[in-house]
Amino acid sequence: xxxxxxxxxxxxxxxxxxxxxxxxxxxxxxxxxxxxxxxxxxxxxxxxxxxxxxxxxxxxxxxxxxxxxxxxxxxxxxxxxxxxxxxxxxxxxxxxxxxxxxxxxxxxxxxxxxxxxxxxxxxx
Amino acid sequence: xxxxxxxxxxxxxxxxxxxxxxxxxxxxxxxxxxxxxxxxxxxxxxxxxxxxxxxxxxxxxxxxxxxxxxxxxxxxxxxxxxxxxxxxxxxxxxxxxxxxxxxxxxxxxxxxxxxxxxxxxxxx
Numbered sequence: 001x002x003x004x005x006x007x008x009x010x011x012x013x014x015x016x017x018x019x020x021x022x023x024x025x026x027x028x029x030x031x032x033x034x035x036x037x038x039x040x041x042x043x044x045x046x047x048x049x050x051x052x053x054x055x056x057x058x059x060x061x062x063x064x065x066x067x068x069x070x071x072x073x074x075x076x077x078x079x080x081x082x083x084x085x086x087x088x089x090x091x092x093x094x095x096x097x098x099x100x101x102x103x104x105x106x107x108x109x110x111x112x113x114x115x116x117x118x119x120x121x122x123x124x
Numbered sequence: 125x126x127x128x129x130x131x132x133x134x135x136x137x138x139x140x141x142x143x144x145x146x147x148x149x150x151x152x153x154x155x156x157x158x159x160x161x162x163x164x165x166x167x168x169x170x171x172x173x174x175x176x177x178x179x180x181x182x183x184x185x186x187x188x189x190x191x192x193x194x195x196x197x198x199x200x201x202x203x204x205x206x207x208x209x210x211x212x213x214x215x216x217x218x219x220x221x222x223x224x225x226x227x228x229x230x231x232x233x234x235x236x237x238x239x240x241x242x243x244x245x246x247x248x
Binding site: 006008010012015016017019020021022023024026027030031034035038068070072074075076077078081103105106107108109111112113114115116117118119120121123124 | 130132134136139140141143144145146147148150151154155158159162192194196198199200201202205227229230231232233235236237238239240241242243244245247248
């Protein structure tokens, strides 16, 4: 199987409790099962490894030349408006041969919100 | 239109930047448009209002007697494993006439994760 030159980073906040990352691990596994040719790495803003730069280095080392970072955050507050652009710019400088871009936070996506509404409705 | 005795609280972390709550406002609006008979309130753990107790008081005042709290978090770390149960127990004591329960975090839901995978795939 030829691996795609495109890859994806699922970027989360991180937390002290290791169990916090379980949905992120499931998310990466789900991605990989459905998109086996497109590499995926998790990365975290703080408190968990790898960092964004480490995840990008790992993907670039294995041949990815176009990497899209998906912020797995609901809201776009200080972390995504201030910290993340600085991190992303630093990575662009560190990896000039990689085409690096980012999506809005997943909480901006209507289908993600709809899935939360549906989950809530099933709980009632 | 008769309002349902059941109501829902969408419970998020909160943040300093007011724009962080935009997806939560959209989530509540989406719920209300699709479930007009079932009241919804947002509530936040910290940095934003209303608190969980304030949201429950407001729903109880307007006649809700069964309230389901949906934690709009991805991971279940310290906030959901430690802080949230304490808050929820305090609310159960404060509102003995309300049947109060909570779902797992929305990040535990496979359909929510799938929506994130689909969003990511569209971005590639």
